[in-house]
Amino acid sequence: MEKVQKVAVYPCGGIGFPLSSVARYAAFIVTEDLLPGETEIVDAVRLISGFTDEVELVENNPTIILDGCAYHCGSNLFRLLGLKPAARLLATVISKLPPTFV
Protein backbone atom coordinates (compact mmCIF):
# COMPACT_ATOMS: atom_id res chain seq x y z
CA MET A 1 0.00 0.00 0.00
CA GLU A 2 1.48 3.34 -1.04
CA LYS A 3 1.78 6.14 1.46
CA VAL A 4 -0.65 8.94 0.75
CA GLN A 5 1.20 11.95 -0.65
CA LYS A 6 -1.66 14.37 -0.73
CA VAL A 7 -5.21 14.69 0.56
CA ALA A 8 -7.90 16.43 -1.46
CA VAL A 9 -10.34 18.66 0.42
CA TYR A 10 -13.72 19.36 -1.09
CA PRO A 11 -15.89 21.98 0.61
CA CYS A 12 -19.46 21.69 -0.60
CA GLY A 13 -19.21 24.74 -2.84
CA GLY A 14 -22.66 26.06 -2.08
CA ILE A 15 -23.64 29.71 -2.03
CA GLY A 16 -27.14 30.03 -0.65
CA PHE A 17 -26.54 29.33 3.04
CA PRO A 18 -23.90 30.80 5.37
CA LEU A 19 -22.67 27.32 6.29
CA SER A 20 -21.43 26.86 2.75
CA SER A 21 -19.16 29.86 3.32
CA VAL A 22 -18.01 28.24 6.57
CA ALA A 23 -17.08 25.06 4.69
CA ARG A 24 -15.27 27.07 2.05
CA TYR A 25 -13.36 29.10 4.62
CA ALA A 26 -12.39 25.96 6.53
CA ALA A 27 -10.96 24.45 3.35
CA PHE A 28 -8.79 27.52 2.85
CA ILE A 29 -7.51 27.22 6.44
CA VAL A 30 -6.61 23.55 5.94
CA THR A 31 -4.90 23.96 2.59
CA GLU A 32 -3.16 27.29 3.19
CA ASP A 33 -2.39 27.33 6.94
CA LEU A 34 -2.57 23.88 8.50
CA LEU A 35 -1.37 21.50 5.78
CA PRO A 36 -0.03 23.52 2.85
CA GLY A 37 1.48 21.36 0.13
CA GLU A 38 -0.04 18.23 1.63
CA THR A 39 -3.63 19.11 0.86
CA GLU A 40 -5.37 20.60 -2.16
CA ILE A 41 -8.84 22.03 -2.63
CA VAL A 42 -11.11 20.29 -5.10
CA ASP A 43 -12.81 22.68 -7.50
CA ALA A 44 -16.18 21.11 -8.33
CA VAL A 45 -16.85 23.03 -11.51
CA ARG A 46 -13.39 22.27 -12.91
CA LEU A 47 -14.00 18.64 -12.00
CA ILE A 48 -17.33 18.58 -13.80
CA SER A 49 -15.78 20.29 -16.79
CA GLY A 50 -13.33 17.39 -16.93
CA PHE A 51 -10.05 19.23 -16.43
CA THR A 52 -7.44 16.48 -16.23
CA ASP A 53 -5.59 17.81 -13.19
CA GLU A 54 -8.82 18.10 -11.22
CA VAL A 55 -10.01 14.62 -12.21
CA GLU A 56 -6.62 13.12 -11.31
CA LEU A 57 -6.67 14.92 -7.96
CA VAL A 58 -9.80 13.08 -6.79
CA GLU A 59 -9.00 9.80 -8.54
CA ASN A 60 -5.45 9.47 -7.20
CA ASN A 61 -5.81 10.91 -3.70
CA PRO A 62 -8.17 10.42 -0.76
CA THR A 63 -10.74 13.18 -0.45
CA ILE A 64 -12.25 14.73 2.67
CA ILE A 65 -15.64 16.27 1.98
CA LEU A 66 -16.83 19.25 4.01
CA ASP A 67 -20.62 19.27 3.76
CA GLY A 68 -22.06 22.61 4.76
CA CYS A 69 -25.75 22.00 5.18
CA ALA A 70 -28.23 19.18 5.40
CA TYR A 71 -28.51 18.87 1.63
CA HIS A 72 -25.07 17.15 1.72
CA CYS A 73 -24.33 18.38 -1.79
CA GLY A 74 -20.60 17.66 -1.52
CA SER A 75 -21.22 14.01 -0.73
CA ASN A 76 -23.87 13.84 -3.39
CA LEU A 77 -21.62 15.16 -6.14
CA PHE A 78 -19.11 12.44 -5.38
CA ARG A 79 -21.86 9.84 -5.54
CA LEU A 80 -22.94 11.22 -8.92
CA LEU A 81 -19.37 10.96 -10.16
CA GLY A 82 -18.93 7.42 -8.82
CA LEU A 83 -16.27 8.48 -6.32
CA LYS A 84 -16.03 7.48 -2.67
CA PRO A 85 -14.64 10.03 -0.20
CA ALA A 86 -12.16 8.96 2.47
CA ALA A 87 -13.95 11.03 5.11
CA ARG A 88 -16.78 13.50 5.48
CA LEU A 89 -17.29 16.39 7.89
CA LEU A 90 -20.72 17.89 8.44
CA ALA A 91 -20.65 21.53 9.51
CA THR A 92 -24.06 21.45 11.14
CA VAL A 93 -22.92 18.77 13.60
CA ILE A 94 -19.60 20.46 14.38
CA SER A 95 -21.36 23.76 14.96
CA LYS A 96 -23.90 21.96 17.16
CA LEU A 97 -26.67 23.53 15.13
CA PRO A 98 -29.75 21.58 14.31
CA PRO A 99 -29.48 20.10 10.81
CA THR A 100 -31.34 22.96 9.23
CA PHE A 101 -30.32 24.86 6.15
CA VAL A 102 -29.49 28.14 7.84
Place this chain on the structure above:
Amino acid sequence: MVERVCIFPCGGIKKTEATVARIAAYIVNEDLLPRQTMLLCVPAFLRGVEEDLVMAEDYPTVVIDCHVENCGTNLLYLAGITPAARVFIPEIAAREGLAYGHRRRELEPPAKQLAEAVAREAARAALAMLENPAYVFAKQRIKTETCLAKNDLPTDPFAYVQLSPGLYRPRSMPDFFPEGSEA
Protein backbone atom coordinates in the same frame (compact mmCIF):
# COMPACT_ATOMS: atom_id res chain seq x y z
CA MET B 1 -39.69 41.47 -19.11
CA VAL B 2 -39.22 38.89 -16.36
CA GLU B 3 -39.99 38.83 -12.63
CA ARG B 4 -36.64 37.62 -11.43
CA VAL B 5 -33.19 36.82 -12.77
CA CYS B 6 -30.93 33.94 -11.75
CA ILE B 7 -27.32 34.90 -11.01
CA PHE B 8 -24.81 32.10 -11.40
CA PRO B 9 -21.23 32.79 -10.29
CA CYS B 10 -19.00 30.07 -11.70
CA GLY B 11 -18.77 28.21 -8.39
CA GLY B 12 -15.04 27.69 -8.51
CA ILE B 13 -12.75 27.86 -5.49
CA LYS B 14 -9.16 27.38 -6.65
CA LYS B 15 -8.62 30.74 -8.25
CA THR B 16 -8.88 34.15 -6.60
CA GLU B 17 -11.07 35.17 -9.51
CA ALA B 18 -13.67 32.65 -8.35
CA THR B 19 -13.98 34.51 -5.06
CA VAL B 20 -14.43 37.73 -7.06
CA ALA B 21 -17.32 36.06 -8.92
CA ARG B 22 -18.87 34.82 -5.70
CA ILE B 23 -18.66 38.18 -3.92
CA ALA B 24 -20.01 39.94 -7.01
CA ALA B 25 -23.02 37.62 -6.96
CA TYR B 26 -23.69 38.47 -3.31
CA ILE B 27 -23.49 42.18 -4.10
CA VAL B 28 -26.05 41.81 -6.90
CA ASN B 29 -28.36 39.60 -4.85
CA GLU B 30 -28.14 41.47 -1.53
CA ASP B 31 -27.38 45.10 -2.42
CA LEU B 32 -28.14 45.98 -6.03
CA LEU B 33 -31.17 43.87 -6.93
CA PRO B 34 -32.52 42.24 -3.76
CA ARG B 35 -35.68 40.16 -4.23
CA GLN B 36 -35.28 40.51 -7.98
CA THR B 37 -32.42 38.06 -8.30
CA MET B 38 -31.66 34.55 -7.06
CA LEU B 39 -28.32 32.79 -6.59
CA LEU B 40 -27.80 29.48 -8.33
CA CYS B 41 -26.00 27.05 -6.03
CA VAL B 42 -23.88 24.67 -8.12
CA PRO B 43 -23.90 21.63 -5.82
CA ALA B 44 -27.60 22.02 -5.09
CA PHE B 45 -28.26 22.30 -8.83
CA LEU B 46 -26.32 19.09 -9.44
CA ARG B 47 -28.03 17.36 -6.56
CA GLY B 48 -31.41 18.22 -8.04
CA VAL B 49 -32.67 20.59 -5.34
CA GLU B 50 -35.97 21.76 -6.74
CA GLU B 51 -35.56 25.50 -6.19
CA ASP B 52 -32.20 25.53 -7.98
CA LEU B 53 -33.57 23.58 -10.94
CA VAL B 54 -36.57 25.89 -11.21
CA MET B 55 -34.53 29.07 -11.07
CA ALA B 56 -32.40 27.89 -14.00
CA GLU B 57 -35.33 26.58 -16.03
CA ASP B 58 -37.94 29.28 -15.48
CA TYR B 59 -35.84 32.44 -15.26
CA PRO B 60 -33.05 33.95 -17.36
CA THR B 61 -29.58 33.22 -16.00
CA VAL B 62 -26.64 35.61 -15.92
CA VAL B 63 -23.53 33.47 -15.66
CA ILE B 64 -20.36 35.01 -14.25
CA ASP B 65 -17.27 33.29 -15.68
CA CYS B 66 -14.13 34.09 -13.73
CA HIS B 67 -11.54 32.65 -16.12
CA VAL B 68 -11.02 31.44 -19.69
CA GLU B 69 -11.73 27.92 -18.47
CA ASN B 70 -15.41 28.99 -18.61
CA CYS B 71 -16.57 26.56 -15.94
CA GLY B 72 -19.85 28.37 -15.35
CA THR B 73 -20.70 28.32 -19.04
CA ASN B 74 -19.58 24.70 -19.31
CA LEU B 75 -21.84 23.55 -16.49
CA LEU B 76 -24.88 25.22 -18.04
CA TYR B 77 -24.02 23.67 -21.38
CA LEU B 78 -23.77 20.21 -19.82
CA ALA B 79 -27.16 20.76 -18.19
CA GLY B 80 -28.76 21.90 -21.44
CA ILE B 81 -29.45 25.44 -20.19
CA THR B 82 -28.58 28.47 -22.32
CA PRO B 83 -27.71 31.53 -20.25
CA ALA B 84 -29.35 34.85 -21.02
CA ALA B 85 -26.07 36.69 -20.56
CA ARG B 86 -22.51 36.08 -19.55
CA VAL B 87 -20.23 38.38 -17.57
CA PHE B 88 -16.57 37.62 -18.18
CA ILE B 89 -14.37 38.85 -15.34
CA PRO B 90 -10.96 39.05 -17.11
CA GLU B 91 -12.29 41.66 -19.56
CA ILE B 92 -13.84 43.72 -16.78
CA ALA B 93 -10.58 43.53 -14.83
CA ALA B 94 -8.71 44.78 -17.90
CA ARG B 95 -11.22 47.55 -18.54
CA GLU B 96 -11.13 48.74 -14.92
CA GLY B 97 -7.38 48.21 -14.50
CA LEU B 98 -7.98 46.13 -11.37
CA ALA B 99 -6.09 43.06 -10.18
CA TYR B 100 -7.40 39.90 -8.53
CA GLY B 101 -4.82 39.94 -5.75
CA HIS B 102 -3.65 36.77 -4.06
CA ARG B 103 -6.07 36.14 -1.23
CA ARG B 104 -8.93 33.76 -1.86
CA ARG B 105 -10.52 33.93 1.60
CA GLU B 106 -11.11 37.65 1.75
CA LEU B 107 -10.45 39.85 -1.23
CA GLU B 108 -7.80 42.54 -1.18
CA PRO B 109 -9.06 46.11 -1.82
CA PRO B 110 -8.53 46.16 -5.64
CA ALA B 111 -10.21 42.76 -5.96
CA LYS B 112 -13.13 44.05 -3.87
CA GLN B 113 -13.45 46.96 -6.27
CA LEU B 114 -13.34 44.47 -9.14
CA ALA B 115 -16.14 42.43 -7.53
CA GLU B 116 -18.20 45.63 -7.32
CA ALA B 117 -17.54 46.38 -11.00
CA VAL B 118 -18.50 42.83 -11.98
CA ALA B 119 -21.65 43.12 -9.86
CA ARG B 120 -22.62 46.39 -11.58
CA GLU B 121 -22.22 44.74 -14.99
CA ALA B 122 -24.28 41.70 -14.00
CA ALA B 123 -26.94 43.96 -12.47
CA ARG B 124 -27.01 46.11 -15.61
CA ALA B 125 -27.85 43.08 -17.73
CA ALA B 126 -30.32 41.72 -15.17
CA LEU B 127 -32.06 45.08 -14.82
CA ALA B 128 -32.56 45.26 -18.58
CA MET B 129 -34.24 41.85 -18.49
CA LEU B 130 -36.40 42.96 -15.56
CA GLU B 131 -37.44 46.29 -17.04
CA ASN B 132 -37.43 45.94 -20.82
CA PRO B 133 -41.08 45.21 -21.76
CA ALA B 134 -39.92 43.79 -25.09
CA TYR B 135 -37.71 41.18 -23.45
CA VAL B 136 -39.21 37.70 -23.67
CA PHE B 137 -37.63 34.71 -21.98
CA ALA B 138 -38.68 31.21 -23.01
CA LYS B 139 -38.56 28.63 -20.21
CA GLN B 140 -36.02 25.86 -20.64
CA ARG B 141 -35.74 22.24 -19.57
CA ILE B 142 -32.68 20.75 -17.95
CA LYS B 143 -31.07 17.88 -19.81
CA THR B 144 -31.16 15.00 -17.35
CA GLU B 145 -28.67 12.64 -18.92
CA THR B 146 -25.64 14.76 -18.36
CA CYS B 147 -22.38 12.86 -18.34
CA LEU B 148 -20.31 14.61 -15.71
CA ALA B 149 -16.55 15.02 -16.13
CA LYS B 150 -16.47 12.97 -19.31
CA ASN B 151 -17.42 15.37 -22.03
CA ASP B 152 -15.30 17.02 -24.65
CA LEU B 153 -16.61 20.52 -24.32
CA PRO B 154 -16.68 22.89 -27.27
CA THR B 155 -14.65 26.07 -26.88
CA ASP B 156 -17.62 28.40 -27.23
CA PRO B 157 -20.74 26.27 -26.79
CA PHE B 158 -23.21 29.15 -26.93
CA ALA B 159 -21.55 31.21 -29.68
CA TYR B 160 -21.35 34.25 -27.42
CA VAL B 161 -21.82 37.68 -28.94
CA GLN B 162 -19.91 40.46 -27.16
CA LEU B 163 -22.15 43.36 -26.15
CA SER B 164 -19.49 45.37 -24.36
CA PRO B 165 -16.15 44.47 -22.75
CA GLY B 166 -16.94 41.67 -20.34
CA LEU B 167 -20.62 41.31 -21.22
CA TYR B 168 -21.91 38.65 -23.64
CA ARG B 169 -25.16 37.15 -24.90
CA PRO B 170 -25.56 33.71 -26.51
CA ARG B 171 -26.34 34.12 -30.17
CA SER B 172 -29.58 32.14 -29.78
CA MET B 173 -30.92 34.25 -26.88
CA PRO B 174 -32.96 37.47 -27.22
CA ASP B 175 -31.54 40.94 -26.75
CA PHE B 176 -32.29 42.29 -23.30
CA PHE B 177 -31.24 45.89 -23.69
CA PRO B 178 -34.05 47.98 -25.20
CA GLU B 179 -33.77 48.57 -28.92
CA GLY B 180 -31.65 51.59 -29.68
CA SER B 181 -30.00 51.68 -26.26
CA GLU B 182 -26.28 51.28 -25.95
CA ALA B 183 -25.01 48.02 -24.50
